[in-house]
Amino acid sequence: MRRLFWSAAGIVLTLAIAIAALTGTRSGQDFLLQRLVAAVLVPAPAETFDGLRVFICGSSSPLPAANRAQACIAILAGEDIYLVDAGAGSPLTVNLARLPLQNLRAVLLTHLHSDHIAAIGDFNMLSWVAGRPAPLEIIGPTGVAQVVAGFNEAYELDGGYRTAHHGADLLPPDLHDMRARTIEAGRVLEHNGLVVRAFNVDHRPIAPAVGFRFDYKGRSVVISGDTVPTPDLLEAVQGADLLLHDAISLPIIQAFEKGAQAAGAERQAKILHDIQDYHAPVAALGQLAQTAGVKQLALYHLIPPPQNFLMERIFRRDLPAGAILTEDAMVFDLPANSSDVIVR
Ligand SMILES: [Zn+2]
Ligand SMILES: [Zn+2]
CATH class of the missing domain: 1.10.287 (Helix Hairpins)
Structure with missing residues (x-):
């Protein structure tokens, strides 16, 4: 020895x-x-998962948090990648995980708040540089054309610089500008066995606002976007394998509001008060998931993102056992023709 x-x-x-x-x-x-x-720098293994894979590229909300980007969820179906929202910081999470952005087919926007759209210019540029073979489609409710036109204008010079530097063969100018597609509730996308439906949500005064349901090889994921629970949402969620839902912890936000009032920070107190009526209170989500027969409930767009053990305890105390508070870079695997939900 x-x-x-x-x-x-x-x-x-x-x-x-x-x-x-x-x-x-x-x-x-x-x-x-x-x-x-x-x-x-060895290329990431060309592994294609057989089923739906969900990657959390941003679990946060506008309230700041270290190590969390704002709202972004990547859906991987076969070789295709779709993003639901593109909040600030989310391209970094995606790049660190080395997702093959040349396979990014579309970005779906739930609504046009800044914490959901800020990074679409980055994702467009990154996927173009990675070799995306077609213009990037940005799919969203009314207003998306205005947002996309603005981003295209803002990034026009950047695109020109890069083509001039690396050549039009590597970075074709006709693949640079994003294409907007305005949608309403209903089937919005069907490709390689994946079906995506949009449903209306209630994020008033922001309207229209939608959530999305993805179905692929017998598996399903619903992403709520920002909303309070509604009948349309309950219908869309029926029997889903995974529900990713926006969530606000009212006990924490109300404590923040009182603290801001006591400190004389009137502007913060007003904002902290106003945001309480257009996100889903944590306490409502367990019941919603149970009524709809959801297999796995997971919360994202956390308001506020828990910063310590105490806040996490308070956030969780109205949740059923087994519900997940997501973190950036978390992965949910839903293998084809199975009922498993594997969390990594
Ligand atoms: Zn919002
Ligand atoms: Zn938001």
Whole structure:
């Protein structure tokens, strides 16, 4: 035993001396870096999951939180990727997970609040650079054409710079501008076995606002967008495998509101008061999921995103056991023709 200890210690010591020697010289640093780069830049394995895969690229709301981007959910069906909303910070989460953005087929917007649209320019540019073979479609309720026209104008110079620098073969200008498609409730997309339906939600005074249901190979995911629970939502959610729902913790937000009033921060207090009537209170969601026969309830667009153990406890206390508070980069796998919901 003692012999084993000394030989292990000898190996560790020898390695430490070798690393110290290598990192202490320019040629040693370059040697190590080249090997690290080779290990990091190998292409991600071309694994195609058979089923619906859901990647949380943003679990937060406008209230700021470290390590959380604003609203964004990626749906992977076969090789196709769709995004529901594109909040600030979400491209970083997607890039760190190395999702193959050349396969991004469309961004679906639930409504046109800034915390849901801020990153569509980034996603357009990133997927274009990655080799997306067709213009990016931005699908959303009335107003989406105005938003897309504005982004296209703002990014026109950037697109021109990149084509001039890398060449039109690599970055074709005709694939740069996004295309807007205005939708209403109903079937909005059908491709390679995936069916997407939009349903109206209640986020007044923001109207129209929608949620989306994805069905693929016998599996289903519903994304609420920002809303209070409504009859249309309850109908869309029936029997879903996974419901990702917007959620506000009223006990926490009301404590924030009182705190802002006590501190004389009238503007913050007013905003914290106003937001309480157009998001789903945590306490309503367990009942909704149970009534609709949802297999897995998961909360996103967290208001506020829990910043510590106490806030997380309060957020969870009105939720049924098994409900999930999502975090960025969380993955839900729904294998084809199965009832499993695998959370990673
Ligand atoms: Zn909103
Ligand atoms: Zn929002």
